[in-house]
Amino acid sequence: MVATLKDVANKAGVSTSAVSRAFTDGASVSSKMRKKVEKAASELGYSPNFLARSLTTRRTKLIGLVSNNFHNPIFLEVFDLFTRGLQDRGLRPLLVNLSDETNPEQSLQMLRQYSVDGVLVASSTLPPEFSMAFRSKGIPVINTFGRYSSSPEVHVVGIDNVEAGRMAARELAQRNYKAVAFLGGPEIATSTQDRLKGFREEMAKYPLIRISHTFAKEYSFQAGRTEMLRLSKGDVAEAYFCGDDVLSIGVLSAIKDIGLEVPKDIGLIGFNDMKMSSWESISLTTIHQPIQQIINSSIELMVAMFDEPNRYPEARLFPCQIIERGTLRPRL
Amino acid sequence: MVATLKDVANKAGVSTSAVSRAFTDGASVSSKMRKKVEKAASELGYSPNFLARSLTTRRTKLIGLVSNNFHNPIFLEVFDLFTRGLQDRGLRPLLVNLSDETNPEQSLQMLRQYSVDGVLVASSTLPPEFSMAFRSKGIPVINTFGRYSSSPEVHVVGIDNVEAGRMAARELAQRNYKAVAFLGGPEIATSTQDRLKGFREEMAKYPLIRISHTFAKEYSFQAGRTEMLRLSKGDVAEAYFCGDDVLSIGVLSAIKDIGLEVPKDIGLIGFNDMKMSSWESISLTTIHQPIQQIINSSIELMVAMFDEPNRYPEARLFPCQIIERGTLRPRL
DNA sequence: TATTTCTTTGCAACCCGTTGCAAAGAAATC
DNA sequence: GATTTCTTTGCAACGGGTTGCAAAGAAATA
Numbered sequence: 001m002v003a004t005l006k007d008v009a010n011k012a013g014v015s016t017s018a019v020s021r022a023f024t025d026g027a028s029v030s031s032k033m034r035k036k037v038e039k040a041a042s043e044l045g046y047s048p049n050f051l052a053r054s055l056t057t058r059r060t061k062l063i064g065l066v067s068n069n070f071h072n073p074i075f076l077e078v079f080d081l082f083t084r085g086l087q088d089r090g091l092r093p094l095l096v097n098l099s100d101e102t103n104p105e106q107s108l109q110m111l112r113q114y115s116v117d118g119v120l121v122a123s124s125t126l127p128p129e130f131s132m133a134f135r136s137k138g139i140p141v142i143n144t145f146g147r148y149s150s151s152p153e154v155h156v157v158g159i160d161n162v163e164a165g166r167m168a169a170r171e172l173a174q175r176n177y178k179a180v181a182f183l184g185g186p187e188i189a190t191s192t193q194d195r196l197k198g199f200r201e202e203m204a205k206y207p208l209i210r211i212s213h214t215f216a217k218e219y220s221f222q223a224g225r226t227e228m229l230r231l232s233k234g235d236v237a238e239a240y241f242c243g244d245d246v247l248s249i250g251v252l253s254a255i256k257d258i259g260l261e262v263p264k265d266i267g268l269i270g271f272n273d274m275k276m277s278s279w280e281s282i283s284l285t286t287i288h289q290p291i292q293q294i295i296n297s298s299i300e301l302m303v304a305m306f307d308e309p310n311r312y313p314e315a316r317l318f319p320c321q322i323i324e325r326g327t328l329r330p331r332l
Numbered sequence: 333m334v335a336t337l338k339d340v341a342n343k344a345g346v347s348t349s350a351v352s353r354a355f356t357d358g359a360s361v362s363s364k365m366r367k368k369v370e371k372a373a374s375e376l377g378y379s380p381n382f383l384a385r386s387l388t389t390r391r392t393k394l395i396g397l398v399s400n401n402f403h404n405p406i407f408l409e410v411f412d413l414f415t416r417g418l419q420d421r422g423l424r425p426l427l428v429n430l431s432d433e434t435n436p437e438q439s440l441q442m443l444r445q446y447s448v449d450g451v452l453v454a455s456s457t458l459p460p461e462f463s464m465a466f467r468s469k470g471i472p473v474i475n476t477f478g479r480y481s482s483s484p485e486v487h488v489v490g491i492d493n494v495e496a497g498r499m500a501a502r503e504l505a506q507r508n509y510k511a512v513a514f515l516g517g518p519e520i521a522t523s524t525q526d527r528l529k530g531f532r533e534e535m536a537k538y539p540l541i542r543i544s545h546t547f548a549k550e551y552s553f554q555a556g557r558t559e560m561l562r563l564s565k566g567d568v569a570e571a572y573f574c575g576d577d578v579l580s581i582g583v584l585s586a587i588k589d590i591g592l593e594v595p596k597d598i599g600l601i602g603f604n605d606m607k608m609s610s611w612e613s614i615s616l617t618t619i620h621q622p623i624q625q626i627i628n629s630s631i632e633l634m635v636a637m638f639d640e641p642n643r644y645p646e647a648r649l650f651p652c653q654i655i656e657r658g659t660l661r662p663r664l
Numbered sequence: 665t666a667t668t669t670c671t672t673t674g675c676a677a678c679c680c681g682t683t684g685c686a687a688a689g690a691a692a693t694c
Numbered sequence: 695g696a697t698t699t700c701t702t703t704g705c706a707a708c709g710g711g712t713t714g715c716a717a718a719g720a721a722a723t724a
Binding site: 337338348349351352353356359380381382383384386387389 | 679680
Binding site: 001050052062109137276 | 333334379380381382383384386387392394397402403405407408409411412415416419424425426427428429431441442444445446447470553557581582584585588589607608611612613
């Protein structure tokens with residue numbers, strides 16, 4: 001049915017090695033030979049079978065792209081950037097939807113069966129052990145958006161969540177809020193823990209500011225809304241640092257329902273700066289996470305690991321940035 | 333490094349065929365043999381290489397998942413459902429981001445090189461020729477969310493966009509709007525064309541209703557917003573049928589800026605019923621597209637084609653449904 | 665032109681599995 | 695117990711490529 005290397009060799013009257021070489025960059029072939037082969041190949045509509053090739057080259061150019069977050073719109077941006085970045089380098093993303101799973105075993109086995117060249121774990125909630133499982137089997141792995149401190153054995157590309165928490169704290173302090181709160185994502189998420197940690201650390205410098213914290217069940221609109229509605233039954237803070245933009249939007253919705261106004265009655269700063277946050281109807285002040293850079297860097301690091309599998313693990317952290325929009329009152 | 337079938341065979345003291353059979357369902361192996369092999373295999377941490385296997389079985393279980401829309405949040409839901417559905421059946425999605433490309437050649441070649449078992453084209457904007465290219469090379473292909481009428485050679489799973497357009501028209505008529513407009517996505521998108529077609533057809537039955545139409549540059553918030561702002565400089569209709577929810581949300585934002593109120597001054601009905609449309613702060617009346625069913629059905633059809641590659645092409649269309657929320661005035 | 669060096673080519677083994685076929689072994693029948 | 699039938703096993707060829715090595719050919723040097 002579909003033409004093979006042998007067919008091309010027959011048609012061109014040359015050996016199979018010659019054909020193979022004609023399709024390999026930098027192989028030892030004369031240009032006459034290459035021309036002859038290419039002619040035969042194009043007449044037959046031949047192109048090499050990557051999977052057969054991978055058997056000997058040990059390179060599939062398949063990359064496992066693992067995520068456990070298919071609900072937060074920011075991940076659509078993430079997938080877009082990852083797929084384009086990989087494609088541009090001739091790599092192919094094998095998408096793995098982890099859903100509720102946090103155990104690496106299944107994914108690990110599956111990705112090994114497909115001999116992926118590497119694995120990109122795109123998650124800010126998975127425990128470091130997840131990525132470690134791949135590394136310990138010798139598969140290059142990058143934990144994008146991961147926590148760097150606790151897993152120095154694995155490459156991490158992302159941001160310093162602790163510092164981001166401090167940044168939020170400084171910002172609220174500068175705007176003279178006297179009672180602030182952190183409204184995080186799921187308590188077990190490493191990103192939430194770290195942002196809270198930084199937030200408290202920094203706030204400790206302002207003894208006059210009251211601080212509290214609480215967690216939403218997940219990074220989602222409804223979770224944010226629900227949590228804020230719950231909070232509204234008690235003492236409401238003057239400003240909230242919200243662990244994620246989609247969560248923030250839920251919170252905004254709740255605030256409106258309660259009958260309060262942003263930023264007049266209550267301040268809000270989000271996290272991520274997803275596209276939607278800049279929509280005029282939302283206009284969320286938030287902390288921008290440079291996902292374009294993070295993703296590019298993740299891919300570059302992955303590619304570098306192909307040549308240097310035992311590369312010493314590093315953490316690549318990018319600075320975040322406050323994006324001023326309409327949900328915090330002006331600075332002093 | 334990683335254990336192969338031969339290693340297992342040596343360790344267990346049996347032939348490679350025996351090992352192979354032990355890992356194949358329904359193969360002729362005694363249970364003693366299987367036990368022996370499994371023991372050796374688990375000691376070595378062996379699991380079969382799918383790609384090597386695929387050379388002889390001619391099944392990779394890889395499915396190309398092709399999309400050109402990484403901006404509309406509905407596609408996050410689509411990816412979620414597709415990846416889970418495929419995984420549940422032991423299939424693996426190889427994600428292809430088409431971006432601006434509409435030419436199938438590159439994707440076709442790439443997916444052939446990876447010997448995918450089938451291709452799912454998830455797009456309501458790609459021309460039918462795109463999917464046809466795969467079919468003509470003998471690769472099972474389903475056009476999910478595609479247009480059925482113009483490409484009877486390819487399997488299509490989705491909705492009847494013309495009928496959906498009629499549905500919107502009926503709904504607006506029933507609510508006694510006297511000047512309505514269709515605000516579609518990109519004019520070249522088949523889905524936009526069909527929805528407009530149905531909308532006009534149905535509206536033709538109501539000679540007293542004035543009707544017009546216009547197109548946004550793409551299915552996005554900004555495109556919707558921009559288009560509505562532009563429209564606001566001229567004659568504004570009483571109600572808009574918007575070709576997509578994210579577009580609608582942009583339109584809503586513009587309406588607010590203009591100083592009009594929904595549904596008091598102006599009505600709006602969207603399309604898709606993405607998660608976000610049900611957020612309390614948006615509460616968009618819209619037409620629900622049953623994407624869960626569409627995607628399940630697409631996958632089932634794909635699987636059926638494995639056994640019956642020349643299956644006569646069919647269109648599977650699912651009915652849509654109006655979801656009443658807060659952006660249309662009550663029925664008469 | 666003869667010799668040396670470099671480039672190009674083909675052979676054959678290999679990558680990691682599967683599978684048709686025949687031989688060996690076990691079970692069933694007489 | 696001998697014969698027939700069924701099950702299990704191993705051999706060897708195969709799937710679609712790549713690659714080390716040696717031979718052949720071309721170019722460079724003497």
